[in-house]
Amino acid sequence: MSTKIDERNEAREAPSTDAAVAAPRPRPTWWVRLIAFAACLLTLWHIFASFLWIAPYSALREIPSQEVLSGYMLPLFGQSWSVFAPEPINGDYHFNVRAVIEKDGEEVETGWVSATDVELSMIRYNLFPPRAGIQSSEVASGQMNAYNKLDEKQQAVAALDFAAEDWEEWMVRSFEELDEGASTEAYMREEHLSTAYATQVAYAIWGDDVVKVQYRVSRQNVVPYAERNDPGAQRPDPTFSTTGWRGPIEEEGQSRDDFGDTFRHQFESTQK
Numbered sequence: 001m002s003t004k005i006d007e008r009n010e011a012r013e014a015p016s017t018d019a020a021v022a023a024p025r026p027r028p029t030w031w032v033r034l035i036a037f038a039a040c041l042l043t044l045w046h047i048f049a050s051f052l053w054i055a056p057y058s059a060l061r062e063i064p065s066q067e068v069l070s071g072y073m074l075p076l077f078g079q080s081w082s083v084f085a086p087e088p089i090n091g092d093y094h095f096n097v098r099a100v101i102e103k104d105g106e107e108v109e110t111g112w113v114s115a116t117d118v119e120l121s122m123i124r125y126n127l128f129p130p131r132a133g134i135q136s137s138e139v140a141s142g143q144m145n146a147y148n149k150l151d152e153k154q155q156a157v158a159a160l161d162f163a164a165e166d167w168e169e170w171m172v173r174s175f176e177e178l179d180e181g182a183s184t185e186a187y188m189r190e191e192h193l194s195t196a197y198a199t200q201v202a203y204a205i206w207g208d209d210v211v212k213v214q215y216r217v218s219r220q221n222v223v224p225y226a227e228r229n230d231p232g233a234q235r236p237d238p239t240f241s242t243t244g245w246r247g248p249i250e251e252e253g254q255s256r257d258d259f260g261d262t263f264r265h266q267f268e269s270t271q272k
Contacts, residue, residue: 046077049064049069049072049073049077050073050077050079052064052069053069053073053077053078053079054079075131076131090221090222091219091220091221091222092137092219092220092222093116093137093140093141093144093217093218093219094114094116094117094136094137094140094217094218094219094220094238095114095115095116095136095137095139095140095194095197095198095215095216095217096112096113096114096115096116096215096216096217096218097112097113097115097198097201097202097205097213097214097215097216098110098111098112098113098202098213098214098216099202099205099206099210099211099212099213099214100210100211100212100213100245101206101207101209101210101211102209102211103209107211110205110206112216113201113205113267115136115197115198115201115263116136116137116140117270118263118266118267118270119132119133119134119135119136119137119266120133121266121269121270122266132262135197136197139193139194139197140194140217140218140219142190142193142194143190143191143193143194143215143217143241144217144219144239144241145190146186146187146189146190146191147187147190147217147241147243148241149182149186149187150181150182150184150187151181151182153178153181154175154178154181154182154184154187155241155242157171157174157175157178158187158191158241158242158243158244159242159243159244160174160244161244161245161246162174162244162245162246162247163211163212163245163246163247164247165247167246167247168188168191168192171188171191172184172188175188191243191246192249194215194217194243195213195215195246195247195248195249196249196250196251196254197215198213198214198215198246199213199248199249199250200250200254200256200259200260200263201263202248203248203256203259203260204256204259204260204263204264204267205263205264205267210248211248212245212246212247212248213245213246213248214243214244214245214246215243215246216240216241216243217240217241217243218238218239218240218241219238219239220235220236220237220238220239221235221236222235223235224236
């Protein structure tokens with residue numbers, strides 16, 4: 001009797017052959033495979049593009065073409081080895097703006113405002129810093145690099161005031177009137193960009209009554225490496241690119257209101 005009871009218990013506890021066989025895993029649908037394939041291609045392209053962008057220039061860069069590579073990497077993925085040896089970043093750029101505004105029928109000159117300090121306040125102590133926090137530094141770096149390639153006569157032209165209508169054409173003609181000198185095409189691109197940025201900053205702070213703007217770019221190096229352990233070491237004096245007054249510039253498609261809302265809010269928070 002006990003033997004039959006034991007057999008019944010064993011039969012009840014033993015799993016059936018069909019249940020013991022695991023059900024086959026369903027195959028992914030065609031759209032899941034397509035998404036996975038596209039993600040793999042995108043990852044491979046990003047790694048390849050990043051390698052070409054960071055590595056020293058070679059003929060490989062012409063595979064996607066320089067225009068395609070720049071269009072993909074900038075502005076979101078731009079990077080370089082400049083934070084590492086042998087030539088790490090060793091200085092700070094600042095972009096300052098002032099303006100002449102029309103107030104009660106008179107033209108009033110404002111004081112200088114550091115656009116760089118306003119933008120840096122967006123990223124300081126911020127775990128998710130916005131890219132807007134480094135725009136002025138990039139503009140300042142490009143402008144000063146182009147300015148330093150000008151000769152003394154060309155720099156003297158850049159220091160003049162060009163605030164009338166079509167002032168960029170006037171400035172180009174002034175460069176062309178010089179007997180000789182390096183090409184100023186690259187500088188004029190940076191001049192246009194810097195003035196357009198200064199215009200947006202001026203509108204954001206002082207409103208729509210801006211008559212003309214002036215920007216000032218400076219660079220200050222850090223304490224020299226050889227003096228890093230000297231408690232009395234001080235940073236070298238900043239250097240400046242001297243530029244005059246400019247007429248306001250706005251690019252097609254720019255939103256003065258969007259820029260102003262963001263920049264003005266941050267500027268006001270730094271004044272508290």
